[in-house]
Amino acid sequence: MIRLLWRDLTLGVRAGGGFGLGLGFFLILVTLVPFGVGPNAENLAVIAPGILWIGALLACLLSLDRIFALDFEDGSLDLLATAPIPLEGVVAMKALAHWITTGLPLVVAAPALGFLLHLDGAAYRWLIITLLIGTPALSFIGAFGAALTVGLKRGGLLMSLLVLPLYIPTLIFGAEVVRRGADGFLVTTPLMMQAGISAGSVALLPFAAAAAIRIALR
Structure with missing residues (x-):
């Protein structure tokens, strides 16, 4: 599993589909x-939490379509589907590699x-x-969307349509926490909601993505 993670990290950096593309965008x-919107500092400060979270999303x-597409093509x-390691673990490692090469640089x-x-x-x-809490959910939800569209020609647009609605709760709660933190309000409720979404995505979506890949490979 560690070798698979290292392989995907190496491919993500060398192929330019992770770190450079996401960070540059x-x-x-x-x-x-x-x-x-204009250079007014007050206006920018108001919209900054939402803009930063939309940019991260x-x-x-x-780079989501690269999670499984290259492996499917070659x-x-x-x-990997017939290997002795669980396919759910393969999906989890690929989603983790996507987060390390895409989500983590955005946090920094x-x-x-x-x-x-x-x-x-x-x-x-x-x-x-x-x-840090929300971007893992973006990668694991994206891995699920990539698994649903793997093998489809021009599946990138379809994957975006499937994934974007699932991203909205993470976006809402993430921006709300930053907004409340800036205003000095309590952030417990939206922060716990975001953490719950991330925990559920990491725990459940590798199984759903693995099932979708098995169907696509039949």
């Missing part, structure tokens, strides 16, 4: 926002990008916490 999106979405997915870069949007100083801690 995140940077471009946040940089363009002030040009669209879309950046994760960019036949590696068939070998978010504070610097928050500065560009004049994010309130009290919100930085909550921004990092919510991204």
Whole structure:
């Protein structure tokens, strides 16, 4: 399992489908926002939590189709499905690799990008916490969507349509925690809701994704 994780991490970095693509998109999106809404610091501070979370969501979405597509094309997915290791574990390792190459760099870069949007100083801690808690859910939900569309021609658009509605709760609660943290309000309820979504995604979706892959490979 560790070798599979290391293999996917290496491919994600070398192929340019993880770290560079997602981080670059995140940077471009946040940089363009002030040009669209104006440079007023107060306005940017109000919309900063939502913009940063939308940017993280879309950046994760960019590389989802690569989770299983390359392995399906070269036949590696068939070998992994018949290997002695559980297919659910394979899905979990691939989703984890996607998070490390895509979600984790966004967590590291978010504070610097928050500065560009004049994010309130009290919100930085909550921004990092919510991204650390919420981005794993984005990767595991995305892995489930990628499993549903594996083998389909031009399945990227269909996968986006399937995955985006499932991303909305994580987006809502993540942005709400950052907004409440900036205003000095209690963040317990939305933070627990986001943590519950992430925990449920990590625990359940590898089984659903593995079932979808078995059906696609028949």
